[in-house]
Amino acid sequence: MTGPTPAESTPPSLQVSGLAYAYPDGHQALFGVDLTVARGERVALLGPNGAGKTTLVLHLNGILGAGAGSVEVAGLPVAKQNLAEIRRRVGIVFQDPDDQLFMPTVREDVAFGPAAAGLRGAELERRVAAALERVGMAEFADRPPHHLSFGQRRRVAVATVLAMEPEILVLDEPSSNLDPASRRELADILRSLDVTVLMVTHDLPYALELCPRSVVLSGGVIAADGRTQDLLCDEALMREHRLELPFGFDPRSVTAPV
Amino acid sequence: MxxxxxxxxxxxxxxxxxxxxxxxxxxxxxxxxxxxxxxxxxxxxxxxxxxxxxxxxxxxxxxxxxxxxxxxxxxxxxxxxxxxxxxxxxxxxxxxxxxxxxxxxxxxxxxxxxxxxxxxxxxxxxxxxxxxxxxxxxxQRLRMPPLLIQIASFMIRYGDVISDEMRRMRIARQSRGFEARGVRHWGVLAKSAGALFIRSYERGERVHLAMVSRGYAGTMPVIDDMxxxxxxxxxxxxxxxxxxxxxxxxxxxx
Incomplete structure (x- = not known):
């Protein structure tokens, strides 16, 4: 189960094996999840409310743990002694940017992660500038986060994580509460990044637009894993897991990215 | 705002x-x-x-x-x-x-x-x-206890967020026909204050989660050294x- 990965040269960005977890109150959220995400892949994690998506995400950087199974990030197991390095490698963008942006200015917020990892001075400034540049927010560096629009805050939240140069970017509902223009801008940014992405979402067209591969998490297990377009076209599967496409959207009608 | x-x-x-x-x-x-x-x-x-x-x-x-x-x-x-x-x-x-x-x-x-x-x-x-x-x-440079500095900087950051939440709750009350007139309505206001407290507390937990995810281990990293x-x-x-x-x-x- 936890043996070495076959290709030792480039281990997958994420390898989850047999992961099970029950909350302290006895409610079991995960029943043996197996998921491998290769380096550079963009994968959507789909599933109805209460499927255990957030629980899974919190296992990826060791916030939750102590259940059965294992999680490895680029070959490094998520365990107590590696937590600092794991949290540098796994960048989680939470759903509400007001939770993610807790420092008084955008620049300090983006600097928080790398500074916590021990970076200082010119190298820190370079990281911050580069991360803000990649999300197109460089000119907002000295603004307080609460003076930005929601879409801008979400982009800064992505930058706070990019500044840590993560192995894998985990986004929790990245398109929620965004107007269509901000939604498209964020998609352009995500597409331009050269990083592994795991995207938790209910927004199926968004998953189709950005992620060639999707997995469906339902009832605490991976219920399906395949090409996003194939999954969205499988009506029986979609119905079974309470996944619904927006009115008038036909996944067959679009040319999906490869 | x-x-x-x-x-x-x-x-x-x-x-x-x-x-x-x-x-x-x-x-x-x-x-x-x-x-x-x-x-x-x-x-x-x-x-x-x-x-x-x-x-x-x-x-x-x-x-x-x-x-x-x-x-x-x-x-x-x-x-x-x-x-x-x-x-x-x-x-x-x-x-x-x-x-x-x-x-x-x-x-x-x-x-x-x-x-x-x-x-x-x-x-x-x-x-x-x-x-x-x-x-x-x-x-901070004058060696004020770091915990007090952290509390104050969170106040600056979240003051607006929480007053905004308070304003939304007031609008929600008014939209359902509530006007605070006299002592009899204090109970409603007290419950709103309690709800606001719980929401802020939960936000605090989520913020802490986000901080821990980015490597927070109890002390704020030094970013600007004046x-x-x-x-x-x-x-x-x-x-x-x-x-x-x-x-x-x-x-x-x-």
């Missing part, structure tokens, strides 16, 4: 006073206030000299007098007590405008009024030339040193 409450006191500018590192200004204001407080109240001219010194600082900082005076109004509730003193204190009586007033009371009132006003004026100058964020960094040069410390010291000379002269002349 918009500009937010964080900037009400600060006045943008590019003066030498604005440019001084915050820790120098904080230390200067603190020393100035201590010197003013230890001046004998009988040395009336000394307080005039302090006021002139502050006016000089305001001129260098290009803060208009009206701006400082308007912000001085905040001390009114605090000095209201001083106005009562001449009427209620014991001791020798003097006649002022046909009223019998207590002489020690008059001196006491003058003492509070003069020292209080000078202290507030110095703080207003500090606040209008130093950004809130810089003030916190300055306090260092002050000897020259900056010296120019900040000009105000308290001038005041000290005035104060010592005051004591010698008594």
């Amino acid at each position: 918009g500009a937010g409450h964080a900037h009400k006191l600060y006045r943008e500018g590019r003066s030498p006073v604005h440019a001084l590192p915050a820790q120098c200004k904080i230390a200067a204001v603190l020393c100035f206030v201590l010197v003013v407080v230890s001046t004998p109240r009988e040395a009336v001219w000394a307080f005039g000299a302090y006021a002139v010194a502050l006016a000089a600082v305001a001129a260098v900082a290009r803060i208009p007098a009206g701006y400082v005076l308007r912000r001085l109004l905040i001390e009114i509730p605090f000095v209201a007590f001083a106005v009562l003193m001449p009427f209620v204190a014991d001791g020798e009586r003097v006649a002022v405008l046909g009223m019998e007033l207590s002489r020690p009371g008059l001196w006491g009132a003058w003492n509070i009024l003069a020292k209080g006003t000078l202290g507030v004026a110095a703080s207003v100058l500090l606040a209008s030339t130093t950004e809130l964020r810089a003030l916190l960094l300055g306090l 260092t002050a040069t000897r020259a900056q410390w010296l120019s900040a010291a000009a105000l308290p040193l001038t005041a000290l000379v005035v104060c010592l002269t005051g004591w010698m002349l008594i």
Whole structure:
């Protein structure tokens, strides 16, 4: 189960094996999840409310743990002694940017992660500038986060994580509460990044637009894993897991990215 | 919201006073206030000299007098007590405008009024030339306990978020026909306050989660280290040193 990965040269960005977890109150959220995400892949994690998506995400950087199974990030197991390095490698963008942006200015917020990892001075400034540049927010560096629009805050939240140069970017509902223009801008940014992405979402067209591969998490297990377009076209599967496409959207009608 | 409450006191500018590192200004204001407080109240001219010194600082900082005076109004509730003193204190009586007033009371009132006003004026100058964020960094440099700094900086960041939440809850109440009229409605307001508390508490947990995810391990990393040069410390010291000379002269002349 936890043996070495076959290709030792480039281990997958994420390898989850047999992961099970029950909350302290006895409610079991995960029943043996197996998921491998290769380096550079963009994968959507789909599933109805209460499927255990957030629980899974919190296992990826060791916030939750102590259940059965294992999680490895680029070959490094998520365990107590590696937590600092794991949290540098796994960048989680939470759903509400007001939770993610807790420092008084955008620049300090983006600097928080790398500074916590021990970076200082010119190298820190370079990281911050580069991360803000990649999300197109460089000119907002000295603004307080609460003076930005929601879409801008979400982009800064992505930058706070990019500044840590993560192995894998985990986004929790990245398109929620965004107007269509901000939604498209964020998609352009995500597409331009050269990083592994795991995207938790209910927004199926968004998953189709950005992620060639999707997995469906339902009832605490991976219920399906395949090409996003194939999954969205499988009506029986979609119905079974309470996944619904927006009115008038036909996944067959679009040319999906490869 | 918009500009937010964080900037009400600060006045943008590019003066030498604005440019001084915050820790120098904080230390200067603190020393100035201590010197003013230890001046004998009988040395009336000394307080005039302090006021002139502050006016000089305001001129260098290009803060208009009206701006400082308007912000001085905040001390009114605090000095209201001083106005009562001449009427209620014991001791020798003097006649002022046909009223019998207590002489020690008059001196006491003058003492509070003069020292209080000078202290507030110095703080207003500090606040209008130093950004809130810089003030916190300055306090950090002056070795204020880091936990207090963290609490204060979270207050700055989340003040607007929470007042916004409060405003949304009020609109939701009003949209369902609720108007707070009298004691009978206090229960509803109390429940809203409780709900706001729980929401803020839960937000605190989510923020903590986000911090831990980015490597927070109990201490805030140092991002901006403002260092002050000897020259900056010296120019900040000009105000308290001038005041000290005035104060010592005051004591010698008594």
